[in-house]
Structure formats: structure tokens, C-alpha cells
Amino acid sequence: MSDRRVAGRARIGTDFDSVLQAARSGAPWALERLYQVFSPTVLGYLRIQGAGDPEDLTNEVFLGVLRGLAAFAGTEEAFRSWIFTVAHSRLIDDRRRTSRRPQIGGDAFDRDLDRPGGDAEADALQRLGSQRVQALCEQLVADQRDVLLLRLMAGLTIEAIAEALGKSEGAVKALQRRGLAKLRKILERDPVPL
Template sequence: MSEFERTVSEAVYPGGSLSIGEDFDGILDAARSGEPWAFERLYRDLAPAVAGYLRLQGAAEPEDLNSDVFLGVFAGLSSFSGTEQQFRSWVFTIAHRRLVDERRRRTRKPSTPTGEPEVLDRPAGDAEQDAMAALGQRRVAELCAELSADQREVLLLRIVADLTVEQVAEVLGRSKGAVKALQRRGLTALRKKLSGEGVTL
């Protein structure tokens, strides 16, 4: 795992992962049947990663947009069939589309950016741990700022969403070759940035 991947992973879902594992099919079936605990489990496992993706992509209201994404996910559960990885790809496709819609609205009605990266809302806890989490999020925002919008999109979908090149191509409506080229250029840009700081990517 590269320094960038590690930094992103720790900032977006510290101590966690996106994989539900062998319980996925049962949880999905329960959610389709309207079981509240199953909705909560799917949300708890994926929402932090989706919110992190939206935030690092510059969403104006990432928490509101994240809620909107999961309203769409839960409303469309009956139409989904597939594996856990396909489900993750489907969720991030919805997130990407909501983000594109938000960007279109913002161009019609621009807002003034604050210039400070937003810190993930977390329950109150250990002050040192909260401070380290905030630093990690700022670091990720700084690294993402080194990338073009297309490079950032590809790398975040590969790392945060843990999607394959093929799935990223499908989400973005691009060819696999284009995704691979953007990933390569993005990693090259990050390598230059981090090597200047004495870090190996």
C-alpha cells in the first residue's frame, strides 16, 4: 500500500474497511425486506467512505449529499442484484451522479469557498485521536489538490471505493485505457510531490 493509499484509508475510515464479507447476501436480503437493522448495517459500512469521497471531491454539502446518495441506494435496492463488490460499485455510481448534479447546480448558482478543508464529523472522543484524524484529513486534501480533477476522481474511486479499473471506467463512462492513464499520471504527480518530502510512493 502506498503512502497516499494509507493516508486516504486512515482519514476516510480509520480502523475499518469496506468489506462486509460472507454476511453480505443475508444483509442485502434483509434490507430488501425492509429490516431497519440491515439498512443501518449497509449505511454504517459504506457511508463513511462515500462521505469521504464526496468531501475530497469538493462537494459543497457532503453530509447532505451523502444522505441523498443513501436515500437513492435504499429506494433502488429492489432493482439491484449482484455481489458485494458490484453493490459497492453501484453505490459509488450513484454518489458520482449526485456529485455531478451538485456541480451543475453550483455552476448555475456559485458559492464562495472557505479555503479550509472540512473535517469529518466524528463523535466526541479522545482529543489526541480527534486531532490526528483532523490532520490526516487535511493531509489527504493537500495531496488531492496536487491532482487534476480527473486524476483525483480515478484515484479516489480506486482507493476509497476499492473499485477495479473496469468498475471505475463504468462509473465514469470512460474506457479502461483512459482510467489506467489517469491513474498512472495521478500516481506520478503524487510520487513527485511525496519524493520532494522524502517519502517513497
């Protein structure tokens, strides 16, 4: 395995309880920490899901999450589940608002070309990888894509995904199984190296 960051691994770890407690009392440093750790994964999820303006939507997600911190209590995994539940809900709202199909690899990536980056090669590889993932996910049924991204990118459990999507655990398992089968079939048919 390379030293690349792996999906769903962004975490605070043993400091989470103290960070959460400080964030619940409104401490800016703790709010900032939560944002820095979890927002990149949320941004990636929204981007691959084809949100119209992923950065704007990520801001909305964290504005809601951080303002509602007082109502949350639980582990880091539960916190991650909550964030992605909010993110998915905002994504659905965004799709209804814009009334359009997910834009894969469109304006969102073009806008990113203007962003300052420290490593041009790494940025290019990142964009390429993201585009490949998006191209693959586009071939999945929407429900299968939701389940696989929440499972493999956000690292949520079956139970948490069921709650986030408002489905039964059995339905989520079935969607995961069919999604993985479809993904494997695509990769065998079109063996473009990921």
C-alpha cells in the same frame, strides 16, 4: 501497519447476501447495517472531493441507493461500485448546482469541529490526515483525482471505475498511471510526511 482503518476495506463480508436480501425486502435493521458500513467511506470520498455539504450529500446518496435496492443484484464488490457510482453522480450534480470549485479544507472541516467526538486526539489526527490528503489531491487534475480516489479509497476495480465515470478502461488506466506519477513527484518535491 497500524490498526487504523484502511480505505476500501469497510465491508460486511460473508453476511452480505443475507443482509442484502433483508434490505431488499425493506427490513430496517438491514438498511441500517448497509448505511453504517458504507456511509463513512462515501462521506470521506465526498469530503475529499470538496463537496459543499458532504453529510447532506451522503444522505442523498443513501436515500437513492436504499430506495433503489430492489433493482440491484450482485456481490458486495458490485454493491460498493454501485454506491460510488451514485455518489460520484451526485457529486457532479452538486458541483453544477453550486457552480463553484471544490472547497478543500474549508467550511466542511470547520463544521466538523462542532461534532461530538469521543477521542480528541484521534479526531485531530484524523482531520490533519484528511487535510493533507485533500491538499495533495487538490494538485491533481480532476480526472486523475477521481480515478485515484475511487481506486485507493473506494477500492473499485478499473472496470468499475470506467463504468462509474463513463470512460473506457484504457482511459482509466492512463489516468491512474499519470495520477500516480504526479502524486509521487509531489511527494518527492515536498516530502511532508503523510
